[in-house]
Amino acid sequence: xxxxxxxxxxxxxxxxxxxxxxxxxxxxxxxxxxxxxxxxxxxxxxxxxxxxxxxxxxxxxxxxxxxxxxxxxxxxxxxxxxxxxxxxxxxxxxxxxxxxxxxxxxxxxxxxxxxxxxxxxxxxxxxxxxxxxxxxxxxxxxxxxxxxxxxxxxxxxxxxxxxxxxxxxxxxxxxxxxxxxxxxxxxxxxxxxxxxxxxxxxxxxxxxxxxxxxxxxxxxxxxxxxxxxxxxxxxxxxxxxxxxxxxxxxxxxxxxxxxxxxxxxxxxxxxxxxx
Ligand code: NI
Numbered sequence: 001x002x003x004x005x006x007x008x009x010x011x012x013x014x015x016x017x018x019x020x021x022x023x024x025x026x027x028x029x030x031x032x033x034x035x036x037x038x039x040x041x042x043x044x045x046x047x048x049x050x051x052x053x054x055x056x057x058x059x060x061x062x063x064x065x066x067x068x069x070x071x072x073x074x075x076x077x078x079x080x081x082x083x084x085x086x087x088x089x090x091x092x093x094x095x096x097x098x099x100x101x102x103x104x105x106x107x108x109x110x111x112x113x114x115x116x117x118x119x120x121x122x123x124x125x126x127x128x129x130x131x132x133x134x135x136x137x138x139x140x141x142x143x144x145x146x147x148x149x150x151x152x153x154x155x156x157x158x159x160x161x162x163x164x165x166x167x168x169x170x171x172x173x174x175x176x177x178x179x180x181x182x183x184x185x186x187x188x189x190x191x192x193x194x195x196x197x198x199x200x201x202x203x204x205x206x207x208x209x210x211x212x213x214x215x216x217x218x219x220x221x222x223x224x225x226x227x228x229x230x231x232x233x234x235x236x237x238x239x240x241x242x243x244x245x246x247x248x249x250x251x252x253x254x255x256x257x258x259x260x261x262x263x264x265x266x267x268x269x270x271x272x273x274x275x
Contacts, residue, residue: 022262024247025054025269026240027194028114028148028174028222031078032057032067035226035237043225044075047240053077054266054275055240056222058114058148058174060085062096065103072108079275081111081148089132090124097135104143110273112140113148114174117161120153130161137165146170146272149191155182162189170272175224179206180213187218192272194220197230197238200249211253216264220272221246 026047036043047055057072058081059065065082072080082103084092093099104112115136117129140147149171151158155178162171166189173186175196183193193214199207211219221243223230229238230245251261269275 021053022051022259023054023266024050024052024243024262025056025221025266026052026223026225026243027056027172027220027269027273028058028196029055029225029240030058030060030064030227031055031225031240032064032071033226036239043239043241044077047243048077050241050244051262052240052243054079054269056081056110056273059083059103060114061088062092062099062103065100069103069106069109079108079110079273080106081113082106082109083112083115083136083148084132085114085150086116086118086129086133087121087123089128092132097139100136101139101143104139104145109145110275111146111148111172112136112143113172114150115147116150117154117158118150118152119157126157130157133161134165137161137169141166141169146172148172148174150174159185159189162186162191166191172220172272175222175228176210177207178210180209183210183214187214192218192220192268194222195246195250196222196224197228197234197242197246199253200230200245201234202231208253211250216254216261217268219250219261219265220268221250221265 055078057068059068068080072078171191172194173191176193198204199211223238223243225238229236251258
Protein backbone atom coordinates (compact mmCIF):
# COMPACT_ATOMS: atom_id res chain seq x y z
CA UNK A 1 0.00 0.00 0.00
CA UNK A 2 1.12 3.54 -0.64
CA UNK A 3 1.32 5.54 2.52
CA UNK A 4 1.31 9.25 3.01
CA UNK A 5 -0.14 12.19 4.84
CA UNK A 6 -3.50 11.85 6.46
CA UNK A 7 -6.50 13.47 4.92
CA UNK A 8 -10.13 12.96 5.59
CA UNK A 9 -13.36 13.43 3.72
CA UNK A 10 -13.87 16.42 1.51
CA UNK A 11 -17.07 17.65 3.05
CA UNK A 12 -19.30 16.43 0.29
CA UNK A 13 -20.92 13.14 -0.48
CA UNK A 14 -19.65 10.19 1.45
CA UNK A 15 -17.02 10.84 4.10
CA UNK A 16 -13.88 8.81 3.87
CA UNK A 17 -12.32 7.65 7.10
CA UNK A 18 -9.02 9.27 8.02
CA UNK A 19 -6.42 6.94 6.63
CA UNK A 20 -2.76 6.63 5.80
CA UNK A 21 -3.58 5.27 2.38
CA UNK A 22 -3.47 7.36 -0.77
CA UNK A 23 -6.60 7.03 -2.84
CA UNK A 24 -6.10 7.04 -6.58
CA UNK A 25 -8.75 6.97 -9.29
CA UNK A 26 -8.76 5.53 -12.75
CA UNK A 27 -11.51 7.47 -14.53
CA UNK A 28 -11.40 5.40 -17.71
CA UNK A 29 -10.94 1.65 -18.00
CA UNK A 30 -12.25 -1.16 -20.17
CA UNK A 31 -11.96 -4.10 -17.78
CA UNK A 32 -14.69 -5.82 -19.77
CA UNK A 33 -12.22 -6.20 -22.62
CA UNK A 34 -11.26 -9.74 -23.61
CA UNK A 35 -7.69 -8.70 -22.71
CA UNK A 36 -8.77 -9.21 -19.07
CA UNK A 37 -10.62 -12.49 -19.50
CA UNK A 38 -7.78 -14.47 -17.94
CA UNK A 39 -7.16 -12.25 -14.89
CA UNK A 40 -9.92 -9.64 -14.45
CA UNK A 41 -10.34 -10.22 -10.69
CA UNK A 42 -6.56 -10.20 -10.20
CA UNK A 43 -6.21 -6.92 -12.14
CA UNK A 44 -8.85 -5.31 -9.90
CA UNK A 45 -7.08 -6.67 -6.80
CA UNK A 46 -3.70 -5.34 -8.04
CA UNK A 47 -5.28 -1.90 -8.46
CA UNK A 48 -6.75 -1.92 -4.97
CA UNK A 49 -3.40 -3.02 -3.55
CA UNK A 50 -1.66 0.15 -4.82
CA UNK A 51 -4.46 2.46 -3.67
CA UNK A 52 -6.59 2.65 -6.83
CA UNK A 53 -9.86 2.53 -4.92
CA UNK A 54 -12.12 3.89 -7.67
CA UNK A 55 -12.26 2.59 -11.24
CA UNK A 56 -14.69 3.96 -13.80
CA UNK A 57 -15.61 1.26 -16.31
CA UNK A 58 -16.49 2.75 -19.69
CA UNK A 59 -18.94 1.36 -22.22
CA UNK A 60 -18.37 1.92 -25.94
CA UNK A 61 -21.47 0.19 -27.34
CA UNK A 62 -24.72 -1.22 -25.95
CA UNK A 63 -23.26 -4.60 -24.92
CA UNK A 64 -20.16 -3.16 -23.22
CA UNK A 65 -22.32 -0.54 -21.48
CA UNK A 66 -24.54 -3.29 -20.11
CA UNK A 67 -21.42 -5.20 -19.04
CA UNK A 68 -20.09 -2.06 -17.33
CA UNK A 69 -23.27 -1.78 -15.25
CA UNK A 70 -22.94 -5.46 -14.29
CA UNK A 71 -19.25 -5.13 -13.36
CA UNK A 72 -20.07 -2.10 -11.19
CA UNK A 73 -22.78 -4.12 -9.43
CA UNK A 74 -20.20 -6.79 -8.55
CA UNK A 75 -17.41 -4.53 -7.26
CA UNK A 76 -17.82 -1.74 -4.70
CA UNK A 77 -14.83 0.18 -6.16
CA UNK A 78 -16.15 0.19 -9.73
CA UNK A 79 -18.61 2.68 -11.28
CA UNK A 80 -20.02 2.64 -14.81
CA UNK A 81 -20.32 4.98 -17.78
CA UNK A 82 -22.72 4.06 -20.58
CA UNK A 83 -22.91 5.18 -24.19
CA UNK A 84 -21.90 4.50 -27.78
CA UNK A 85 -18.44 5.48 -28.97
CA UNK A 86 -18.09 6.86 -32.54
CA UNK A 87 -16.39 3.69 -33.85
CA UNK A 88 -19.54 1.76 -32.94
CA UNK A 89 -22.36 3.97 -34.21
CA UNK A 90 -22.78 2.20 -37.57
CA UNK A 91 -25.63 -0.31 -37.58
CA UNK A 92 -27.18 0.70 -34.26
CA UNK A 93 -30.68 -0.69 -33.77
CA UNK A 94 -33.60 1.74 -33.77
CA UNK A 95 -34.34 2.61 -30.17
CA UNK A 96 -30.64 2.53 -29.26
CA UNK A 97 -30.86 5.87 -27.49
CA UNK A 98 -33.69 4.59 -25.31
CA UNK A 99 -31.48 1.64 -24.42
CA UNK A 100 -28.72 4.05 -23.36
CA UNK A 101 -31.32 6.00 -21.35
CA UNK A 102 -32.44 2.82 -19.56
CA UNK A 103 -28.86 1.81 -18.81
CA UNK A 104 -28.12 5.32 -17.49
CA UNK A 105 -30.84 4.82 -14.88
CA UNK A 106 -29.08 1.78 -13.40
CA UNK A 107 -27.25 2.04 -10.05
CA UNK A 108 -23.66 3.39 -10.10
CA UNK A 109 -23.89 4.89 -13.60
CA UNK A 110 -22.06 8.22 -13.27
CA UNK A 111 -21.85 9.60 -16.82
CA UNK A 112 -22.72 9.18 -20.51
CA UNK A 113 -19.78 8.02 -22.63
CA UNK A 114 -17.64 7.41 -24.26
CA UNK A 115 -19.09 9.58 -27.02
CA UNK A 116 -17.54 11.82 -29.64
CA UNK A 117 -15.87 11.79 -33.04
CA UNK A 118 -13.16 9.56 -34.47
CA UNK A 119 -11.76 10.49 -37.88
CA UNK A 120 -8.76 8.21 -37.46
CA UNK A 121 -10.70 4.95 -37.83
CA UNK A 122 -13.62 6.52 -39.71
CA UNK A 123 -15.72 3.46 -38.85
CA UNK A 124 -18.88 5.45 -39.63
CA UNK A 125 -19.59 8.50 -41.80
CA UNK A 126 -18.74 11.78 -40.04
CA UNK A 127 -22.35 12.92 -40.31
CA UNK A 128 -23.64 9.82 -38.49
CA UNK A 129 -20.92 10.16 -35.85
CA UNK A 130 -22.01 13.74 -35.20
CA UNK A 131 -25.71 12.86 -35.06
CA UNK A 132 -25.07 10.17 -32.43
CA UNK A 133 -22.65 12.42 -30.54
CA UNK A 134 -25.23 15.23 -30.35
CA UNK A 135 -28.05 12.83 -29.40
CA UNK A 136 -26.02 11.54 -26.44
CA UNK A 137 -24.91 15.03 -25.36
CA UNK A 138 -28.59 15.94 -25.33
CA UNK A 139 -29.47 12.82 -23.34
CA UNK A 140 -26.78 13.61 -20.78
CA UNK A 141 -28.14 17.11 -20.36
CA UNK A 142 -31.66 15.74 -19.95
CA UNK A 143 -30.43 13.29 -17.28
CA UNK A 144 -28.09 15.86 -15.64
CA UNK A 145 -25.12 13.52 -16.12
CA UNK A 146 -21.57 14.46 -17.14
CA UNK A 147 -20.17 13.27 -20.48
CA UNK A 148 -16.95 11.41 -21.32
CA UNK A 149 -15.58 12.56 -24.68
CA UNK A 150 -13.60 10.49 -27.16
CA UNK A 151 -11.98 12.61 -29.90
CA UNK A 152 -9.39 11.31 -32.31
CA UNK A 153 -8.10 13.29 -35.30
CA UNK A 154 -11.30 15.32 -34.98
CA UNK A 155 -10.29 18.30 -32.88
CA UNK A 156 -12.00 21.08 -34.83
CA UNK A 157 -15.33 19.30 -35.21
CA UNK A 158 -15.28 18.13 -31.58
CA UNK A 159 -14.78 21.72 -30.43
CA UNK A 160 -17.50 22.97 -32.80
CA UNK A 161 -20.04 20.43 -31.46
CA UNK A 162 -19.09 20.92 -27.81
CA UNK A 163 -19.20 24.73 -28.05
CA UNK A 164 -22.58 24.47 -29.67
CA UNK A 165 -24.16 21.66 -27.65
CA UNK A 166 -22.26 21.11 -24.40
CA UNK A 167 -21.29 24.51 -23.00
CA UNK A 168 -21.93 24.57 -19.27
CA UNK A 169 -22.37 20.83 -19.21
CA UNK A 170 -19.91 18.90 -17.01
CA UNK A 171 -17.57 16.69 -19.00
CA UNK A 172 -14.24 14.94 -19.35
CA UNK A 173 -11.84 15.08 -22.29
CA UNK A 174 -10.84 11.42 -22.08
CA UNK A 175 -7.15 10.69 -22.60
CA UNK A 176 -6.50 14.34 -23.40
CA UNK A 177 -3.86 14.77 -26.04
CA UNK A 178 -2.94 18.07 -27.57
CA UNK A 179 -1.25 21.35 -26.79
CA UNK A 180 -2.08 24.14 -24.35
CA UNK A 181 -4.11 26.01 -26.95
CA UNK A 182 -6.47 23.04 -27.37
CA UNK A 183 -6.51 22.48 -23.61
CA UNK A 184 -7.60 26.09 -23.05
CA UNK A 185 -10.49 25.66 -25.45
CA UNK A 186 -11.65 22.51 -23.63
CA UNK A 187 -11.27 24.20 -20.23
CA UNK A 188 -13.20 27.21 -21.53
CA UNK A 189 -16.09 24.93 -22.53
CA UNK A 190 -16.03 23.85 -18.88
CA UNK A 191 -14.52 20.42 -19.25
CA UNK A 192 -11.95 18.51 -17.20
CA UNK A 193 -8.79 17.10 -18.78
CA UNK A 194 -8.10 13.45 -18.05
CA UNK A 195 -4.45 12.43 -18.47
CA UNK A 196 -3.43 8.93 -19.49
CA UNK A 197 -0.26 6.99 -20.34
CA UNK A 198 1.17 9.41 -22.92
CA UNK A 199 1.79 12.10 -20.24
CA UNK A 200 4.49 9.75 -18.90
CA UNK A 201 6.32 9.53 -22.23
CA UNK A 202 9.66 11.35 -22.06
CA UNK A 203 9.15 13.23 -25.36
CA UNK A 204 5.52 14.33 -24.84
CA UNK A 205 6.49 18.00 -24.45
CA UNK A 206 3.08 19.47 -25.37
CA UNK A 207 1.30 17.19 -22.94
CA UNK A 208 3.81 17.97 -20.17
CA UNK A 209 3.13 21.66 -20.75
CA UNK A 210 -0.63 21.10 -20.42
CA UNK A 211 -0.19 18.97 -17.28
CA UNK A 212 1.83 21.82 -15.71
CA UNK A 213 -0.52 24.64 -16.66
CA UNK A 214 -3.99 23.12 -16.25
CA UNK A 215 -5.86 24.33 -13.14
CA UNK A 216 -5.48 21.78 -10.34
CA UNK A 217 -9.24 21.51 -9.96
CA UNK A 218 -9.70 20.42 -13.60
CA UNK A 219 -7.27 17.48 -13.71
CA UNK A 220 -8.25 13.81 -13.76
CA UNK A 221 -6.24 10.61 -14.26
CA UNK A 222 -7.02 7.47 -16.20
CA UNK A 223 -5.42 4.44 -17.82
CA UNK A 224 -7.75 3.63 -20.76
CA UNK A 225 -6.84 0.01 -19.94
CA UNK A 226 -6.07 -2.22 -21.75
CA UNK A 227 -4.69 0.50 -24.09
CA UNK A 228 -2.12 3.29 -23.70
CA UNK A 229 0.17 1.74 -21.10
CA UNK A 230 2.38 4.36 -19.43
CA UNK A 231 6.17 4.43 -19.45
CA UNK A 232 7.92 1.99 -18.83
CA UNK A 233 5.15 -0.42 -19.87
CA UNK A 234 4.52 1.24 -23.23
CA UNK A 235 3.26 -1.24 -25.82
CA UNK A 236 2.16 -3.79 -23.24
CA UNK A 237 -1.31 -4.42 -21.85
CA UNK A 238 -2.32 -1.64 -19.53
CA UNK A 239 -4.26 -2.07 -16.28
CA UNK A 240 -5.82 0.26 -13.66
CA UNK A 241 -2.95 -0.22 -11.15
CA UNK A 242 -0.72 1.73 -13.57
CA UNK A 243 -2.68 4.95 -12.99
CA UNK A 244 -0.24 5.47 -10.13
CA UNK A 245 2.51 6.14 -12.70
CA UNK A 246 0.39 8.85 -14.31
CA UNK A 247 -0.33 10.51 -10.96
CA UNK A 248 3.37 10.38 -10.09
CA UNK A 249 4.37 11.95 -13.41
CA UNK A 250 1.90 14.83 -13.10
CA UNK A 251 2.96 15.45 -9.48
CA UNK A 252 6.57 15.63 -10.66
CA UNK A 253 5.72 17.98 -13.54
CA UNK A 254 3.86 20.31 -11.18
CA UNK A 255 6.40 19.98 -8.38
CA UNK A 256 3.65 18.88 -6.00
CA UNK A 257 3.76 16.16 -3.35
CA UNK A 258 2.15 12.99 -4.65
CA UNK A 259 -0.37 13.11 -1.80
CA UNK A 260 -1.55 16.59 -2.72
CA UNK A 261 -2.06 15.76 -6.38
CA UNK A 262 -3.80 12.48 -5.57
CA UNK A 263 -6.12 14.24 -3.12
CA UNK A 264 -6.96 16.95 -5.66
CA UNK A 265 -7.73 14.44 -8.42
CA UNK A 266 -9.85 12.42 -6.01
CA UNK A 267 -11.81 15.51 -5.03
CA UNK A 268 -12.25 16.53 -8.68
CA UNK A 269 -13.63 13.11 -9.56
CA UNK A 270 -15.94 13.06 -6.55
CA UNK A 271 -17.39 16.45 -7.42
CA UNK A 272 -17.73 15.84 -11.14
CA UNK A 273 -18.99 12.26 -11.04
CA UNK A 274 -20.79 12.55 -7.69
CA UNK A 275 -19.17 9.36 -6.44
NI1 NI B 1 -11.94 4.20 -23.91
